[in-house]
Amino acid sequence: xxxxxxxxxxxxxxxxxxxxxxxxxxxxxxxxxxxxxxxxxxxxxxxxxxxxxxxxxxxxxxxxxxxxxxxxxxxxxxxxxxxxxxxxxxxxxxxxxxxxxxxxxxxxxxxxxxxxxxx
Amino acid sequence: xxxxxxxxxxxxxxxxxxxxxxxxxxxxxxxxxxxxxxxxxxxxxxxxxxxxxxxxxxxxxxxxxxxxxxxxxxxxxxxxxxxxxxxxxxxxxxxxxxxxxxxxxxxxxxxxxxxxxxxxxxxxxxxxxxxxxxxxxxxxxxxxxxxxxxxxxxxxxxxxxxxxxxxxxxxxxxxxxxxxxxxxxxxxxxxxxxx
Numbered sequence: 001x002x003x004x005x006x007x008x009x010x011x012x013x014x015x016x017x018x019x020x021x022x023x024x025x026x027x028x029x030x031x032x033x034x035x036x037x038x039x040x041x042x043x044x045x046x047x048x049x050x051x052x053x054x055x056x057x058x059x060x061x062x063x064x065x066x067x068x069x070x071x072x073x074x075x076x077x078x079x080x081x082x083x084x085x086x087x088x089x090x091x092x093x094x095x096x097x098x099x100x101x102x103x104x105x106x107x108x109x110x111x112x113x114x115x116x117x118x119x
Numbered sequence: 120x121x122x123x124x125x126x127x128x129x130x131x132x133x134x135x136x137x138x139x140x141x142x143x144x145x146x147x148x149x150x151x152x153x154x155x156x157x158x159x160x161x162x163x164x165x166x167x168x169x170x171x172x173x174x175x176x177x178x179x180x181x182x183x184x185x186x187x188x189x190x191x192x193x194x195x196x197x198x199x200x201x202x203x204x205x206x207x208x209x210x211x212x213x214x215x216x217x218x219x220x221x222x223x224x225x226x227x228x229x230x231x232x233x234x235x236x237x238x239x240x241x242x243x244x245x246x247x248x249x250x251x252x253x254x255x256x257x258x259x260x261x262x263x264x265x266x267x268x269x270x271x272x273x274x275x276x277x278x279x280x281x282x283x284x285x286x287x288x289x290x291x292x293x294x295x296x297x298x299x300x301x302x303x304x305x306x307x308x309x310x311x312x313x314x
Contacts, residue, residue, distance in 0.1 A: 021269075028165075060283050107248055
């Protein structure tokens with residue numbers, strides 16, 4: 001009973017946190033922006049994007065510590081606005097963060113590496 | 120910061136606040152706050168709302184232990200900017216007792232969850248159960264493991280943005296000031312700037 005009471009007390013906090021994760025995901029990936037939602041979804045998940053964005057988003061997700069001024073300058077030179085760079089960067093970073101969260105949650109729920117959560 | 124719009128593109132109320140902070144402290148605002156104040160509805164507002172809940176809301180882990188996990192995750196993601204800040208905050212929150220990089224001061228459960236966090240940060244696709252089982256065997260409840268995984272989400276995101284946008288500290292003093300602000304405000308910024 002004590003355990004049940006503790007879990008009951010914890011449940012609203014867990015729900016609140018899930019709601020906050022969903023709000024962050026919606027704001028970054030589904031709100032009105034200068035970039036298309038499909039572009040942000042691709043940056044987050046790794047699905048195909050046009051060449052300069054594809055490589056850039058992969059770099060943000062997988063080796064952001066290697067990004068330099070030259071990467072940002074290359075996107076500007078290719079015609080992307082600063083707000084597009086901002087949005088795609090945030091989407092890619094959040095996608096990587098969600099990938100880590102879901103990998104762990106799937107293990108806890110008994111689902112293995114074959115069923116990663118969709119960012 | 121890069122792109123430059125993150126330095127100069129804020130709305131007027133945020134620009135006034137950035138100027139006020141610089142004049143009153145002698146340093147620019149914490150770069151994470153500066154990012155959060157740019158188009159706050161797109162990222163900063165929901166991100167800080169989640170960060171506040173995860174890092175200071177109810178949890179198995181003390182605030183200092185969560186800062187320890189934050190610094191650890193930031194190291195995995197090669198983000199020295201965040202390692203520096205959250206090492207400082209961990210020390211403040213623990214009264215100097217807990218310091219990232221000094222595992223002898225940490226309780227065993229905290230150390231037991233680190234391999235799982237390392238695995239989901241470095242290789243989420245091939246994550247297997249061994250590290251989860253080891254954390255459970257060491258007495259870490261599932262709720263606490265889920266709490267720790269949310270720290271991976273928060274820092275997996277902000278570490279990448281800090282590196283992408285070129286965040287840097289001007290001095291140790293700026294880090295100490297920033298850590299005190301996090302300690303006092305628990306990851307909140309004034310509401311009128313975030314709307």
